[in-house]
Amino acid sequence: MAEYRLKTPLKEEDVTKLKAGDIVYLSGIIYTARDAAHKKLVELIQNNKPLPFDLKGSVIYYVGPTPPKPGEVIGSAGPTTSYRMDSYAPTLIEHGQKGMIGKGKRNEAVKDSCKKHKAVYFGAVGGAGALLAQRIKDAKVIAYPELGPEAIREIVVEDFPVVVVNDTYGNDLYQEGRKKWEKN
Amino acid sequence: MRVVRYETVVNSIKDMIVYSTTHLSEDMLEALKKAYEEEESEVSKAVLSQLLENADIAAKETKPLCQDTGLAIFFVKIGEDVKIEGGSLKDAIYEGTEKGYKEGFLRASTCDCFTRENLKEKIGYNLPPVIYFDLVPGDKIEIEYAAKGGGSENVSRATVLAPAQGKDGIKEFVKKVISDAGPNPCPPLVVGVGIGGSFDYAAVMSKHALFRSIGTKNPDPELAAFEEEIKDELNKLGIGAMGMGGTQTVLAVHIETFQPGRMCHIASLPVSVNVQCHSSRHSHITI
Numbered sequence: 271m272a273e274y275r276l277k278t279p280l281k282e283e284d285v286t287k288l289k290a291g292d293i294v295y296l297s298g299i300i301y302t303a304r305d306a307a308h309k310k311l312v313e314l315i316q317n318n319k320p321l322p323f324d325l326k327g328s329v330i331y332y333v334g335p336t337p338p339k340p341g342e343v344i345g346s347a348g349p350t351t352s353y354r355m356d357s358y359a360p361t362l363i364e365h366g367q368k369g370m371i372g373k374g375k376r377n378e379a380v381k382d383s384c385k386k387h388k389a390v391y392f393g394a395v396g397g398a399g400a401l402l403a404q405r406i407k408d409a410k411v412i413a414y415p416e417l418g419p420e421a422i423r424e425i426v427v428e429d430f431p432v433v434v435v436n437d438t439y440g441n442d443l444y445q446e447g448r449k450k451w452e453k454n
Numbered sequence: 455m456r457v458v459r460y461e462t463v464v465n466s467i468k469d470m471i472v473y474s475t476t477h478l479s480e481d482m483l484e485a486l487k488k489a490y491e492e493e494e495s496e497v498s499k500a501v502l503s504q505l506l507e508n509a510d511i512a513a514k515e516t517k518p519l520c521q522d523t524g525l526a527i528f529f530v531k532i533g534e535d536v537k538i539e540g541g542s543l544k545d546a547i548y549e550g551t552e553k554g555y556k557e558g559f560l561r562a563s564t565c566d567c568f569t570r571e572n573l574k575e576k577i578g579y580n581l582p583p584v585i586y587f588d589l590v591p592g593d594k595i596e597i598e599y600a601a602k603g604g605g606s607e608n609v610s611r612a613t614v615l616a617p618a619q620g621k622d623g624i625k626e627f628v629k630k631v632i633s634d635a636g637p638n639p640c641p642p643l644v645v646g647v648g649i650g651g652s653f654d655y656a657a658v659m660s661k662h663a664l665f666r667s668i669g670t671k672n673p674d675p676e677l678a679a680f681e682e683e684i685k686d687e688l689n690k691l692g693i694g695a696m697g698m699g700g701t702q703t704v705l706a707v708h709i710e711t712f713q714p715g716r717m718c719h720i721a722s723l724p725v726s727v728n729v730q731c732h733s734s735r736h737s738h739i740t741i
Contacts, residue, residue, distance in 0.1 A: 271496065291497060291698075306570070336518045336561045345559060346518035351605045351638050373696065374605070374638035395504045395696055396605065396640040397733035399521040400512035418572060419521075419561055431504070433497065433698060443497075444637050447699020451495055451692030 275429070279327025280368035285390045288434045290441035294392060295429040300329040300371070302423040304350060307414055308358035315361055322413035322422055325362060329369035331394075334419035335403070344409045344425065346399030349373040352391070356380050363389045371432055375444055385440050392432035393443070405430045456533075456593035458741055460540030466739055467550025467597065472558035474737040475523050475601050476516045478509040481668040482705075482734050489642050489695070489702040498700030502642075505695070505732060520733040523560035524601035526551045526583035529662055533592035543595070548581055555580040563604070586658060598665050600736040606643070609635035612657045612726035624649060624725050625684055631727045632688050632704070637697020640731035642705045644668065645688065648726040651712035656724035663708035664730045665738070672709055674716075681707045695732075705732070 271291050276284050278298030288294065301323055303311065314321055332352055336345030352372030359370060360383040368389050373396040384390060394402060408426040415421050435443045478486075486509070490502040512519040528547055538546060555562060562574040564581060573581065590596075611631045615623045628647060648659030672678040685707045694700020711717075718724060 293497075293500070334521060334561065336521050336523060337559045339517075339559045345561075346512075346521040346523075348521050350522070351608070353638070373640065375636055375697075393637075393696060393698070395501050395508075397520040397731055398504045398508040400515060400517040400519060401504055401508040403517065404511060435698075443699070444697050447495070447497065447694060448636070448692040448697070449699075451694060451699045451701060453690040453692065 278329050282388050285368055285388055286438050288390055288437050290434050290437045290443040292434045294432050297428050300331050300425055300427055302331045302333050302425060304332055304334050304420045305354045306417050306420045307422050308355050312358045312361050315365060326366035327368050332372035344403050344406050347403045347406060348399035349394040349396055352376055363387045376436055381436050384436050385438055388438045390434055391436035393435040394432050456536045457539050458536055460538055460546050463546035464550040466741055467547055468554040470599050470737045470739055471554030474735045475518050475560055477513045478519055483509060485668040485705040489705060493700050493702045495694050495700035497698045498694035501695035518560055521561060522603035524603045527600045527602050528583055528585045529598040530585060531588045531590045531596040533590060533594045535593035536595060547585055551583045552579045552581055595741045598738045603731055606639035606729040606731040609639045610728045614653055615723040615725055617723050627725055628684055628727050629687060633691055636693055639729045641693055642695055642702050642732050644705055644730040644734050645707045646728040647709045649709060649711050650716055650718035653724050656726040659710040660726035660728035663710040664728060665736050666708045668706045677709045681709050
């Protein structure tokens with residue numbers, strides 16, 4: 271289990287050195303999106319329309335934060351369950367996305383896509399929304415404000431703690447970790 | 455007949471919502487500390503340490519522990535000798551819920567099943583809540599509240615077993631639900647198991663079982679032992695904190711049966727499993 275500090279946007283050599291179980295502290299700009307926003311992004315790609323941000327090397331965080339109190343950058347902001355984005359993620363990865371942050375299992379199509387196009391799936395700690403919000407230094411809505419908590423935000427993170435769940439070699443921390451500790 | 459002001463109920467509901475979504479209860483904190491001490495896997499231990507730190511930050515900043523501040527779930531016992539002055543109890547719970555979620559800067563997570571449109575404009579901010587009313591002797595109003603998140607609710611399941619399947623069948627069903635869920639419901643978990651009654655009531659009991667304080671025993675010694683047996687079995691799955699592999703998958707198993715008599719129909723054995731994430735935000739007040 272190695273530890274890395276990485277800056278976004280991520281390059282291919284950043285992600286290919288990562289293995290499932292590694293701890294990564296991310297810094298730089300990342301984007302937030304949940305199912306509704308993913309649907310819109312994929313529709314834009316299918317219609318050859320420009321996206322609200324550059325997908326190349328991008329990291330998308332699956333989160334729908336609570337509203338910020340006056341003076342706060344963002345409300346509580348932990349990851350949501352990722353499988354709801356499974357049908358959209360491969361298209362974004364094909365178009366240059368390098369990282370996803372969420373929680374919970376991904377399907378085979380997403381894992382294959384990570385392997386083929388060199389992208390990683392990071393797990394953040396679900397239910398640690400107050401702690402994770404402290405690592406978010408700036409946030410602004412850049413698309414779909416009508417979606418409320420599900421709008422696309424550009425956020426600036428500093429040492430945002432995540433764990434590599436699916437790497438570029440087909441490893442899956444959920445399967446391997448469980449196998450290691452399973453008792454029959 | 456004792457009289458309680460409508461505003462008293464509204465404000466009590468509002469306060470309990472804001473407090474319990476930002477302050478992890480003592481029983482959960484103790485359970486997470488114990489899990490941290492006992493966890494053998496390094497990565498799961500790191501997760502548990504983040505959860506304890508998160509609880510600390512949330513309380514200090516009055517910031518929601520988790521961004522999914524849930525559906526508002528209430529179990530309400532109304533004494534036969536108490537009445538609300540100035541409005542209905544149901545309206546007071548609705549108003550307290552809306553105020554709590556809005557003024558506490560919590561997330562509005564209710565939407566139309568089909569259009570998926572958020573209901574905050576049409577119905578109200580995080581309205582409607584889910585309320586179970588019960589009429590009891592006395593002149594008090596007892597209110598239990600939980601903020602129930604979607605991730606753990608999504609993996610909850612109910613079934614009706616054949617009577618011959620008995621306790622082994624119940625154990626296997628609970629094990630399958632937790633095993634299939636894996637990392638998705640944010641373990642370590644509290645597992646509510648409703649056994650008996652009717653198909654629908656087993657599910658209600660499995661939800662109510664989540665309100666019990668962690669560390670308390672089932673009053674029925676046979677069921678207290680069964681809870682421990684299931685818990686040990688689940689912790690052998692190896693899922694660990696946030697599913698990253700480890701020994702601490704389940705903090706507690708709570709069983710609730712239909713009383714009196716642990717009743718069910720002679721032909722049936724209803725079983726429901728309601729899964730609760732580690733951010734178990736529940737509280738209890740008496741007015």
